[in-house]
Amino acid sequence: MTDGSQRGDSERATAPEPTRRQLLGALGGAAVAAGAYGYGTGSREAEQLSDSHPASRAHVEAATAVADAIYPQSVAVDESFVENAVFRRVEPTPGHFDALVETIEAVERHASARFGASVTGLSPGTRRQVLQSMNVTAVHAMPDGTTAERVRFYLLNDLLYALFTSPRSRPLTGIENPPGHPGGLAAYRRAPGGDE
Amino acid sequence: MVLPVQRSGMVVSSGWVAVGAGVGFALTIGSTTAAVPAVYPAAVLVAAAFAVGPSVTLGGAAGVIIHDLFRGAVGLWTAELAVWMLAYAGLVAWLDPDRTPGAPTWAARTALLACLVAGAYATATAAWLTAVLGGEPFYTGGVDFLPGLLVVVVGALLGGRLRESVPPLFAEERSHTPRVAADSAAPRPRRFDRRRGAALLGLGVVGVLWLVGAIGLDAFAHDLGKFGSENELRNYAGNLFGTGTLVAALGVSVLVGVYHYGDLVVRLSPLLVGCVVLSLRWFVSTRRLPDWGAVASDRRPTDD
């Protein structure tokens, strides 16, 4: 490589290819090394929910974190609620849970790449930003669409389904025993202002 | 020894690549920590190309990629960002390859135009790639980069002014496909060329139409995609337009066309745009208007 020569010099640099190749090789090598390092430190709990269920405890935690971000603060979220209402329900269509797991992982990877941590390590506001930066809030929910559309259809809408079929959604909907919840037959007879 | 100059060759400086990589890596870490959209550091690195050449953007793209690899989270967002940066800087360099410190700057108008033109194509390309690879639809990807375009425009104007005062820290290396040149001469001072500007404008119009048109068509097609079937759409259109008039028939046909083919048209749009650009180029060259090559460089071939 020549030093900083003035324009107009009659001498030009010789043999540019090897230098550039070397440089790119160095970059590539560093990248591979960094990648290996990154993957090495990226391993997480892989405790499966059950033999047949594609989701693991880590997925449930991530989904709970997302639920915490998308539900209003007036709604309490805990891991067992998300686990039962989302992951342990009857699978609506074959392959739904596989896709749910896939979309959770897509969100995790995006969060890791662009926000520096897994969703469980981010604040609720930042988690919403993760979803917004993936454009999940700007697309229509499509089961067979792009990643953003699939995240909306599977992860987001499953969590919203869990919410609106649970009495936890009462602050939002005003309904004590919402459709989808086997809450018995007391609520429909009760005068308003009953237990909140 | 004379090294020939390709008319539209790209200038790459290993030093600036390395600097770009480092800055890119650092800025990406910064933006992830601060939860700032990554398009901003990317835009800064593209803007830097106006000051010190496209090498820094090449490095910046590498820096982004390395960062994501380091996190173990390489995804389509990585490719989208890298492609945007590379396409942007590459297009700017193609429009004028001599983005080197010490070289005369473009006039502000031309710089702005180059910014917007390159930005439109780069954004459309990145959005198209992400859509085709299944990351997110064209319209969301396209809209996301618009703030980045703004940053580049501002940065380009600044960077352009800086360029003359920045010392040439690293030597440039020419593109590695040497061609024989006739002779060399001292570089001529840059001046704003109306014809070049007009050609740039034409190119820009096509690019902006591509970007804006594809965003609009894609958003519309996705909205229409909510209808489960063509029949449902026809019912809705019937209610909207009424029946029996020419306007109604036209309206329904347009809606049904977009419903079925909107997505396909967006996917094929680069082909379409390529055809339009080539036709324009042919048109331009047969009318003795300045060729893109003249836009790229108005120097005569050099020799030593």
Add this chain to the structure above:
Amino acid sequence: MTDDIDRTPSDTEVCIVGSGPAGALTAYSLARRGHDVLVLEAGERLERADHHRRMEMWLRPNFDRDAFWREDERDAFTSTGDIYARLNETRLKAVGGTSVHWDANTPRLHPKDFEMQSRYGLGRDWPISYDDLRPYYARAEREMGVSGVDDNPYGPPRTAPYPQEGFPPSYSDSLFAEACDSLGISMATQPKAINSEPYDGRSKCLGYGVCNACPSGAKYTAEVHVRKAEEHGARIVDQAQVLRLENDADGETVESVLYATPDGTTHRQAADQFVLACGGIETPRLLLLSDSSQYPDGLANSSGAVGRYLMDHPSVTTNAVLEEPTQQNNVGWVSSRSDQFYDPGAAGPGSFHLTFDNTARSVSGGAQSRKPASTRLLGAVTSPTLSALADVATDPLNETSLGDSLELPTTDGPPYPVSIRGAGEMLPRAENRVTLDRSKTDNHGRPVPSIELSDGAHAQRTMDHCLEVQADIMAELGAEITSVSTLSDRPMSTHHMGTTRMGTDPEASVVDAQCRTHDLENLWVASSSVFPTSGANNPTLTIGALALKTAEHIDETLSSA
């Protein structure tokens, strides 16, 4: 689902086409009496878990709520009349038939419905009376597990107790009760085939609130009698699409049915007796498709009445809002009704009943769907207010808000929603009919049913009166009416009646008082298609009662053979 069962023909005494309440109750009734019964059902059999899936699909706007059973090519149809015949949105082909997604309302018809011609000079008389059917009504109520309270001053006469205690009135019923009382409009408990206590090995109602896709089993579906029939040795073959019936050379008996199975083969099934139980649209269609040299206008159609006199139930709804809470959507069914206007003193306006909704204002959707940016843009362009334009500028893609700004549809207020629905009778008219559209074919190349239906003057007058009554009630309640659904541009209801009607005259009817076809001695029909008049009440209990009665007649025929 059942893909591996044997779908080849077998020896049988009775071959029944269709496994809805009509077919299933007939099958059970005959199998219980020791007969060999085979049921051919075009649709699939659902498992218990499928009902949970269906419930989720029902509640989520991005799922097709009919994905489990809808096949538009197999079930293609044409709609030609004023009323859009949205056949496949309402008529379900599966084991259990349309009862898989019905609301389980089971009122009886009233005595006047059987004597329209004698009493009012309208429509025609049934060849049987309400009294003839009473014991079968009671039996059908026991079979289906109807819960109710005998508190209806204008209800049809009954002595048999309801098998189960009815559900108490809802809070919103109590709001209506005052208003109705002042107007002299009686309210009564709605009879329903939904368990108020554990019954017949099925759970009591758990309050899921999605009756159309009940996962608890508390709501009766004909799957109950399919299972019971099988326990008594009946064979039910699903995914067996009957293509046509074949009669003998004399045209006096049906010899066999031809049916197709998913693997593409067709089979011929013979039997001693045949029962068509495919509902008010498919039953006449199958007869028309089974034309032969003896029956050029369609099997059993020497009267020309097959497919004619189609009736449905026109309905209207008045939606309103109140300043006080109305507690909607805590349960999915109707708890109160009124038959105050069922038995008009003279001929017209006609009969209608009222039901008081517990599910005013749907709460499905919300943030699950993103409203299209295009429609918002269109709105801003057509009516450009400052806020609309600002909306579009700051948020061009109409992004959905999450977190504290999350939107879910709500019944919260003020104002709070209430609504009253009314359904009434339609007179039988020959021009309302099911024919064959030979320009369109189904998945086996057979002409699809063409449905022509329009409201006549009687139906319109009746429902106009109904709307007036609803408006009066809302006014008395102090509720502000927000919207009214009328008969104009209405779609076809879920009840399809009259297309193979009962009668004593073989030249004006298709089946006799026993629901045996006049033309063929071993062909019977169990369906709402046999109703000569529609009445103004949900038909399924009557379908069940008639099926049980017809099964007895078939049993007598088989035993005497």
